[in-house]
Amino acid sequence: MTEAAAEPVSAHPVRYRDRVRQTGTAVRPTGCAALAPVRAARPGRAVRRRGLRLPPLVWDSLLPALLLLHITTMRAPRELPVLVALTAALALPLVWRRRAPLTVFGAVAAAASVQWLMDVQLPADIALLVALHTVAANSGRRGTLVAAAVVEAGALLAALRWAADGAFLTLFVALTAMVVAAAVLGVNARTTRAYLAAVEERAARLEQHQDQQARLAVAEERTRIAREMHDIVTHNLSVMVALTDAAVYAQHRSPDRATTAMLQISETGRQALTDMRRSLGILRADEPDVERHPMPGIAQLETLADQMCAAGLPTRLEVRGGHAHVPATAQLTVYRLVQEALTNTLKHTPTGTHAEVRVLCSAETVEVDVTDNGPFSPPPGATPSGHGIPGMRERSAAYGGKLRAGPLPGGGWGVHTRLILGGSGTAAT
Template structure:
């Protein structure tokens, strides 16, 4: 049934034509059976034009309205009394109110009162027709006209309301996409600055080590030269990688010292700060902890920081969280879970925090999933490849 309704809605001309054919058949039967009085040519003209207007009432509502007015004038002049075919007039008034311009709708409303008045006056002097009969005739003719016009005008208002809602939804979607793009650009710029600090700090350390190796060149020249070559090569690769990945320079007004960024070692301080803010959180470490590249360590720290911030904002009272780090051979698996409201949590619809986390993970070729858990709560899980291997460290 739903498919049939959708199919008919997509073909309004076919539906209107079907109603026009039905009206034509009923009216023709009345003409043949009752020998409708009046000029025969005017009767046939009225029947054909009115049925045609019913078929075209949505396609060309203004033309249908004027053609119907013409038919009404012809019927008054040719003495064709109201008949079954005149049921088309309220239908066409509905079409003018629903699909025509505003001035055509007002003209149709005027016709809703003018047509019954003209009919009552025209046939008031018929035999056995009293004033009461005339008033009743006027009311019977006016009622369907006015009801049809009101329904058509309501349809117009509803369509305009739906169009406004669709336009507003489209505008909101465009604004949301634009805000997401701005947020992504801002997050990329922030990541670029942070990674610049990481690389610059490492390069500074390598420069210091290179200077130290230069002083030891007399004691062990071969070993010192080898160390210097390795340090210089690593420094050049780090700078090239920075330029290739970031492509973003610091603003001229930013003059910050090149300090080490937080990493896995600072998670304990972060969790202590979160607990002090009222969110119980537990850290679990699985596998053998290894020293991570500073970019990866920074990403782990920021993802945990953002996930716990979202938990404090949206988890609700009494929420607890768990941070799990799983060190594996080639990557590190990070999971931040809570037992808060999950899918029922209110949100601002922006998702800038998730945008930032996805940008960080994508920069290192990892993957991230975030969403409500089936049993309640929220999960943020990220897998980051570990490209630099080092010895075990304490976490």
């Protein structure tokens, strides 16, 4: 999810086409010495770029210009008016062949028909093949077949009129081969263009999908960090507030108890800092607390219960079944669920409330029950819009569990869920 192990997650993921390609480790010249060959090569590259970027209209005008130049220099002056007119009628429409392939082909075919009726042979007949190629490259199958049939009919008529004695078959086969080649090359150009367009569209969709996945991953990671920070800060601050109140109350009557409470406040603060570094240290490979202090799990529930007892909430813990097979992430989920439930009890119940935590581990599930015997009494004006219970539901849902939190029939408050270790599913509650 992160671009590099030693860098934090970025909200703007780097796209594949923007990544810098490594070019090796060779030392390159710097300063003016490095820029000199680049500057020397720029004029040639600029000329080539300008040449390649000529408008299509200019390229399409070259063939008519060459054909007109050829006919004016190779024929007798007395023949030029008719020959130039026929050549212009055959070649000039090619200038607009990309804009209107079928219209240009019809114009060229009509000019070729007039040429055949006048019994004049011209090099400009190649315009028919160019027009056919353009139709095949830009029109559908039906248009290509009709244009090829028209040119093939013209080839037959040309062979019948202008073939030498005994050379009809040879000329007709040669003209047919040129017609087929022009049509096939045009169809191939159209197919290649369509394939490249499909590849580009697919690449664009894939890039968009990757960007969306990266954004979703970033959003999910932010949600996870926010949930961890909420659990850590809320729990430890609640414990520290309770211990501070106890220390203030006992500072005159029992200085020793006040000193113990202050030491516990200090220890709780250090533990909170460690937990925060540990949670945020996942984003940094050079954070030592990630290795020195692994994420809390079921084994740390006893320490959590002792901490709650010291804060004024007597807590009884019962863990059944071995938890060595439970994944670390699932154990962290159990720990955070119990921590949030006990924190809510500490914040919203009066003094004298007792809490019970029961964790039942089996081969496929981990069942968690946290109950207390105190009435739930939120502060005046408080609204149930916090992140505690929604965060617990999200944690439980990640393992197919459905969390149930609410008042118990006999009084008190209870939180129950069952995590599915074997995969996603619907947990029984």
